[in-house]
Amino acid sequence: xxxxxxxxxxxxxxxxxxxxxxxxxxxxxxxxxxxxxxxxxxxxxxxxxxxxxxxxxxxxxxxxxxxxxxxxxxxxxxxxxxxxxxxxxxxxxxxxxxxxxxxxxxxxxxxxxxxxxxxxxxxxxxxxxxxxxxxxxxxxxxxxxxxxxxxxxxxxxxxxxxxxxxxxxxxxxxxxxxxxxxxxxxxxxxxxxxxxxxxxxxxxxxxxxxxxxxxxxxxxxxxxxxxxxxxxxxxxx
Numbered sequence: 001x002x003x004x005x006x007x008x009x010x011x012x013x014x015x016x017x018x019x020x021x022x023x024x025x026x027x028x029x030x031x032x033x034x035x036x037x038x039x040x041x042x043x044x045x046x047x048x049x050x051x052x053x054x055x056x057x058x059x060x061x062x063x064x065x066x067x068x069x070x071x072x073x074x075x076x077x078x079x080x081x082x083x084x085x086x087x088x089x090x091x092x093x094x095x096x097x098x099x100x101x102x103x104x105x106x107x108x109x110x111x112x113x114x115x116x117x118x119x120x121x122x123x124x125x126x127x128x129x130x131x132x133x134x135x136x137x138x139x140x141x142x143x144x145x146x147x148x149x150x151x152x153x154x155x156x157x158x159x160x161x162x163x164x165x166x167x168x169x170x171x172x173x174x175x176x177x178x179x180x181x182x183x184x185x186x187x188x189x190x191x192x193x194x195x196x197x198x199x200x201x202x203x204x205x206x207x208x209x210x211x212x213x214x215x216x217x218x219x220x221x222x223x224x225x226x227x228x229x230x231x232x233x234x235x236x237x
Contacts, residue, residue: 012060018068025050039173044198045166076197077141083200083215090212097185104186105217108193109224112137113232129156134229136160139196142222150233161196168195169202176206188213193221 011017028050029043055065087094094101113134120130132152135143140161147157172191181187184207191203192214200218204211 012064013067015068015071018065019071020068021051021054021065022047022069022072025054039170039202042166042170044169048166073140076139079197083197083211083218086204086208086212087215090209093185093209093212094216101185101189101213101216102220104189105193105220106224108189108217109137109221109228112194112221113225113228117232128152131229131233132156133160134232135225136164137194137196138222138225139218142225146226146229150229162198165195165198168199172199172202173206184209185213189217192217196221 025047026043029041029046032046033041033043051065054060055062116133116136117130119125120133128151131150132147132154133156134150134152135146135157138146138161140158143157143161144154146152147154168191172195175181175190176187181190187206188200188203188210191199191210196218200211200214203214
């Protein structure tokens with residue numbers, strides 16, 4: 001079987017392997033989501049489980065996957081920027097609700113950062129991890145820059161962003177239903193402020209207004225989180 005392992009490893013060294021398995025795993029997630037018709041079966045979560053299981057089953061080094069996976073990661077920033085199309089289509093809502101949007105995203109950013117600080121202090125987590133988790137509710141490129149600039153660990157920041165985004169993408173439709181949020185602007189801002197691009201991808205599925213407001217929240221919360229994190233580090237840490 002050694003020859004089979006050698007062939008498999010040589011195939012997986014190609015960047016096409018990481019891209020192909022990512023797309024295939026996500027398609028499986030979409031299929032399961034449509035079949036089960038529940039937000040709890042999130043395509044992203046299903047894709048992550050499939051990819052990890054496949055790599056473990058065939059003992060494929062993660063470096064081989066990242067050769068193609070990093071290409072997909074590189075497209076994250078342009079994908080986030082493409083939300084500007086939805087924002088442009090709902091520009092009149094931004095003008096009509098400008099002050100509430102600014103106030104809401106500011107409160108969202110402060111709440112996100114302070115919740116991390118308070119919980120980390122409560123459970124005795126060291127400052128390096130605390131700093132790394134501060135940008136958990138902003139999109140990945142911003143979170144990495146914030147963590148690095150504050151002296152945190154970028155890998156921990158990415159993990160925090162992923163967990164927050166996946167949880168938000170799964171639970172946000174349920175929270176909207178449970179708390180009877182009927183205002184599309186409010187729903188979109190709440191999703192974007194709390195669970196960044198992954199949550200906003202779910203907001204787009206809910207409605208174009210929700211997606212547009214989520215995109216606005218991503219940008220504004222990113223700016224506010226940078227400012228708040230600097231103040232928090234200077235005052236509390």
